[in-house]
Amino acid sequence: MPEPIRKNIRDINPFADGGKLPEKEIKSSTLPREANHPQFFLSNPDWMRGARVRGGMTTYLKDAEQYAEKIAFIMMTLLPKLMKDWKSLYPNPNARQFPHCHVLNGNALKRAKDIINEIYPDADYSSEYLRNIWQFGFSKGIRLVCGVNDNDEIYPFFVDYHHLLNPDKNYNQQDFASFRYCPKVLADVSDEAFENVRNASILYLSQEKASDLLDEVCVTCKDIVYEMYVELI
Structure with a gap:
């Protein structure tokens, strides 16, 4: 599994060594990382890939409509809230305020590793991200499964769209085994x-x-x- 790569400052700013600046300053449309926010690696191309393992754990979806609905929620609600409330929910979240944000262990961790091994056959468990696997979720039963390192860098592994890491009768009524939709796999x-x-x-x-x-x-x-x-x- 590829580790996230942190660019050298000279790769980002060619004038870091004191070279002459351009005559006209070019302003970036992106903001620098704030001290109380984590860094989320969207560069991993497989964190939304569909996978299925024994025991009923799956990250496939029913169809394109469900995929669009889930992805819209992740991008417009889950990730912004994760960034905004990061210091309140990691590494010691209030269990009453953030009951679905916690480190994985027990059977949930085993299920997560089964899916990780399916998506990333060369997973290296000496990686700092794989030694600290968390789930983050706020509503709708969607849980984002990630590795987190000591620098508040979040590496997404997969999405538990159907609340199957910790099965719940309120979420697990559908026949998820019949789901086959994943644009990445189809491509x-x-x-x-x-x-x-x-x-x-x-x-x-x-x-x-x-x-x-x-x-x-x-x-x-x-x-x-x-x-x-x-x-x-």
């Missing part, structure tokens, strides 16, 4: 299918047809294309 399957079709098209070309196509390739590229074709067949 991966489509890419794989396209690649298979592309390769199959090459494999089933007759040698005569392949030779005709090869004649249309420029001299510079002909040897390269021929080697690729031979390798495939």
Whole structure:
């Protein structure tokens, strides 16, 4: 699993060594990180990926409509509240005020690790993020499962859309095992299918047809294309 990378100040500001500043100052449209707010790594491309493991734990959704509803809630309600109330809920949240924000342990931690292993097969549990796994949630049964380090940096692992880490009769009435929707997985399957079709098209070309196509390739590229074709067949 890739660790979040912190850029060197010289990568961010090319004038950090005292070089001449541009004549016209360019103002950033983003605010610097505030002292009482955490840093949330949206750079992880798989934290909203669908996954399913034994025991009924799943992060797949019913359909595109449900996906849109859940993602809108996460981005417009859950994450802003997490940032705003961070110092009140981490590392010692008020259990009455934030009952759904806490470190994971017991069966809930086991279920979380099962999903993490499914999404990230190369998960390294010596990572500071995987040694401190939390869930954050406020309403609607949605729980964000993340690793947190000593610098208040939050690395999202997955979303427990259906409140399955800690099963509850108020949330667990649907047949979640039948859910199959995840845009990320669908995109991966489509890419794989396209690649298979592309390769199959090459494999089933007759040698005569392949030779005709090869004649249309420029001299510079002909040897390269021929080697690729031979390798495939």
